Amino acid sequence: MQKFEIVAREDFSDVTYLLEVLHPAMAKAAQPGQFVIVMSHPEGERIPLTIADYDRAKGTITLVIQAVGKTTREMQRDCVLGSSLYGVTGPMGIPSHIGEAKKVVCVGGGLGVAPVFPQARAYKESGAYVIGIVGFRSKELMFWQDKFGAVCDQLIVCTDDGSAGIKGMVTAGIKKALREHDDIDEFVVIGPPVMMKGCAEATRAHKIKTMVSLNPLMVDGTGMCGGCRVKIGGEVKFACVDGPDFDGHLVDFDDLMTRLRRFTEQEKNAAQRWSESCRMATAPARPRTEEEVLPDPFDEVQGG
Ligand SMILES: Cc1cc2nc3c(=O)[nH]c(=O)nc-3n(C[C@H](O)[C@H](O)[C@H](O)COP(=O)(O)OP(=O)(O)OC[C@H]3O[C@@H](n4cnc5c(N)ncnc54)[C@H](O)[C@@H]3O)c2cc1C
């Protein structure tokens, strides 16, 4: 069976890490805005991750991951240089539409800097003037400033604590861009739902197209299970096959945030049981009993 070797790893902070994965077919097919579904080991959960970069010549794709729960923490521990991912499915989702826009603002909040990068680069390659806005809690958490900055004509940095750039959230950067440029054709915003909601509100009155990339819970990633249901302009869409990019002015963000919180208790329990099993791992190895096997969140998500 094919394995997908991790050929590079970089840790940006205690919780954010980059994996460069050997997968020539995926690197050849990947387009900005698409994602993969990854299984790190045969018993692992399938999790969606955006293709943050791809190198067709090297045959690699890059994933930037935030350790938030059981699977992403397990991967943070186990996905070391030279190890392999068990399964990588994709590329999934509709590629971002890189249109005729002449001036585009690409906004990345925290981890969102990574998934917005391929779109910023594609716009730059299309000849557009690209304004990048990145937002982090503080300077220490910043990553890819050079890489992202290299595809931008102007880069606006925002930090919550003012340790770099403008003190404030990315919406402060959006206000600055709107003040300085009266010919912006489009915004592309990726980050936590509450941040994308705030950005969509900041651009609404200006009637400037604002695309966001949604991250609802996903199970199969093929439009079959309904887990990734989102409301767009009052219509139900499935983010895995109809998105993940949508018009931010039409997204029901409150519904998205409510749905993302549906399994908080189960996620907390899974993370706790995993932490306990890590501590037990120092004991002599023996097969897991049925009670010790971590729950598969997909069973609970199925049916949406
Ligand atoms: C299209 C898409 C692209 C994504 N790209 C990235 C990325 O590039 N980097 C990254 O770090 N994260 C990305 N995510 C989110 C990532 O999939 C979740 O953080 C991961 O599944 C959490 O798993 P966990 O077991 O570590 O945490 P859990 O404890 O299971 O969950 C923590 C939180 O992650 C979210 N989540 C949980 N399960 C899923 C799931 N199956 N699908 C989506 N979200 C889930 C929930 O909001 C939950 O509250 C993406 C999600 C989607 C839908």
Ligand code: FES
């Ligand atoms: S993950 Fe989209 S329909 Fe199942």
